[in-house]
Amino acid sequence: MSDHSARSTARSTALFDQASAVTPGGVNSPVRAFRAVGGVPRFMASGDGCHITDVDGNTYLDLVCSWGPMLLGHAHPQVTAAVQAAVSRGTSYGTPTEAEVLLGEEIVARTPVDKVRLVSSGTEATMSALRLARGFTGRAKIIKFAGCYHGHVDALLAQAGSGVITLGIPGTPGVTEATTADTIVLPYNDQPAVTEAFAQYGDQIAAVITEASPGNMGVVPPQDNFNAFLAQTCRAHGALFISDEVMTGFRITRSGWYGVDGVEPDLMTFGKVMGGGFPAAAFGGRAEIMAHLAPEGSVYQAGTLSGNPVATTAGLTTLRLATDEVYAKLDETSATIQRMVATALDKEGVPHVIQAAGNLFSVFFVNSSDSSRPIRDFAGANAQVLPRFAAFFHAMLDAGVYLPPSAFEAWFVSAAIDDDALAELESALAPAAAAAAAVQN
Numbered sequence: 231m232s233d234h235s236a237r238s239t240a241r242s243t244a245l246f247d248q249a250s251a252v253t254p255g256g257v258n259s260p261v262r263a264f265r266a267v268g269g270v271p272r273f274m275a276s277g278d279g280c281h282i283t284d285v286d287g288n289t290y291l292d293l294v295c296s297w298g299p300m301l302l303g304h305a306h307p308q309v310t311a312a313v314q315a316a317v318s319r320g321t322s323y324g325t326p327t328e329a330e331v332l333l334g335e336e337i338v339a340r341t342p343v344d345k346v347r348l349v350s351s352g353t354e355a356t357m358s359a360l361r362l363a364r365g366f367t368g369r370a371k372i373i374k375f376a377g378c379y380h381g382h383v384d385a386l387l388a389q390a391g392s393g394v395i396t397l398g399i400p401g402t403p404g405v406t407e408a409t410t411a412d413t414i415v416l417p418y419n420d421q422p423a424v425t426e427a428f429a430q431y432g433d434q435i436a437a438v439i440t441e442a443s444p445g446n447m448g449v450v451p452p453q454d455n456f457n458a459f460l461a462q463t464c465r466a467h468g469a470l471f472i473s474d475e476v477m478t479g480f481r482i483t484r485s486g487w488y489g490v491d492g493v494e495p496d497l498m499t500f501g502k503v504m505g506g507g508f509p510a511a512a513f514g515g516r517a518e519i520m521a522h523l524a525p526e527g528s529v530y531q532a533g534t535l536s537g538n539p540v541a542t543t544a545g546l547t548t549l550r551l552a553t554d555e556v557y558a559k560l561d562e563t564s565a566t567i568q569r570m571v572a573t574a575l576d577k578e579g580v581p582h583v584i585q586a587a588g589n590l591f592s593v594f595f596v597n598s599s600d601s602s603r604p605i606r607d608f609a610g611a612n613a614q615v616l617p618r619f620a621a622f623f624h625a626m627l628d629a630g631v632y633l634p635p636s637a638f639e640a641w642f643v644s645a646a647i648d649d650d651a652l653a654e655l656e657s658a659l660a661p662a663a664a665a666a667a668a669v670q671n
């Protein structure tokens with residue numbers, strides 16, 4: 231496989247060929263491939279603060295942050311020290327440990343959940359929350375929204391965002407009709423559609439699951455108190471409201487999106503930041519609901535590495551360092567970057583919409599007729615001029631800025647971004663905006 235990059239990619243290219251021989255598509259999660267933008271994925275060798283360096287020695291300002299987790303930047307000295315100390319004590323016992331109790335307490339203190347169960351991935355968290363909702367209500371149907379991504383849970387892959395939309399996979403082979411028979415998919419931000427679904431199936435609906443503020447079709451925040459409306463509608467019909475904060479949790483504020491809209495869900499899911507760069511995730515909720523989980527109740531859920539001592543140490547250390555000052559800095563950095571991107575694109579006359587949810591944001595390359603219209607849903611996100619994003623992405627990469635290789639993903643900032651990094655970004659943006667402008671629609 232060859233690459234058209236201006237920088238040397240010889241070692242990444244060789245590793246990608248090697249990887250493709252042993253791993254489908256050469257990557258261990260589809261979003262890491264460059265299929266939507268072309269070229270060879272960069273194989274990273276190290277990270278330091280807001281930078282990552284690939285195996286060819288190219289250093290990039292990182293605006294992916296491992297798809298969200300690296301809130302404090304890479305190799306943060308205090309997180310690294312805590313992890314090294316934990317590793318030296320042993321890496322897994324299959325017994326309870328103190329770190330997992332402390333992490334559970336930290337999550338309970340920051341969010342409205344009474345109790346929490348730790349798992350190893352966001353996918354496990356949403357899958358388990360759904361099972362618990364069904365076990366608690368004794369109902370089968372669930373509502374999800376087009377463009378929201380909740381991990382690769384069979385029942386939730388229908389019209390999913392993230393890699394599913396990036397790769398243009400309409401329905402995933404391997405997910406049987408029976409598995410999705412109880413999944414109702416509705417347009418995001420569409421209150422009448424929710425009302426209608428409840429009018430038809432109200433007493434069969436176990437739960438509504440939504441991203442607290444979607445970031446997997448690009449950033450499409452809830453409008454007109456959508457979350458409050460969902461919570462009220464669920465309560466009126468005896469269904470549970472599940473807020474998926476895997477992406478937003480502990481990133482947008484110290485209590486995630488809940489810290490912004492204050493809508494109390496029945497169940498919540500968390501991941502990414504709470505693992506501090508290690509595989510840790512969680513789901514939690516009201517004590518009465520969580521009591522249905524084994525061994526207290528009979529809804530079974532388990533995991534050999536759940537609450538792993540190294541992962542929980544990394545997560546706990548990260549959360550303890552994520553103070554209000556850190557969140558204020560993240561907000562400021564994000565707002566500055568959004569302004570810089572808008573200025574560069576405006577200068578070249580590239581039609582775009584930038585949408586933010588706290589410090590999370592994304593840039594939609596739209597048709598000129600759409601540039602004053604907010605994107606409210608999956609259909610809106612799908613109407614982007616994708617080749618323009620690809621040109622912009624590659625010009626940024628060549629200039630040393632690593633963006634998500636997809637027009638449907640959020641951009642993530644870290645607290646390690648400083649003025650020097652912003653200056654690097656500034657000089658990358660001019661050629662990238664020009665490259666986007668050169669693409670005819």
Ligand SMILES: Cc1ncc(COP(=O)(O)O)c(C=O)c1O
Binds near residue numbers: 352353446474511
């Ligand atoms: C909102 C949301 N939920 C769930 C998941 C699944 O998490 P994981 O990739 O850790 O399985 C993700 C990301 O992948 C996500 O963004």
Ligand SMILES: N[C@H](C=O)CCC(=O)O
Binds near residue numbers: 259297379393477
């Ligand atoms: N958009 C996804 C999650 O937020 C990206 C992570 C992945 O699927 O590897």
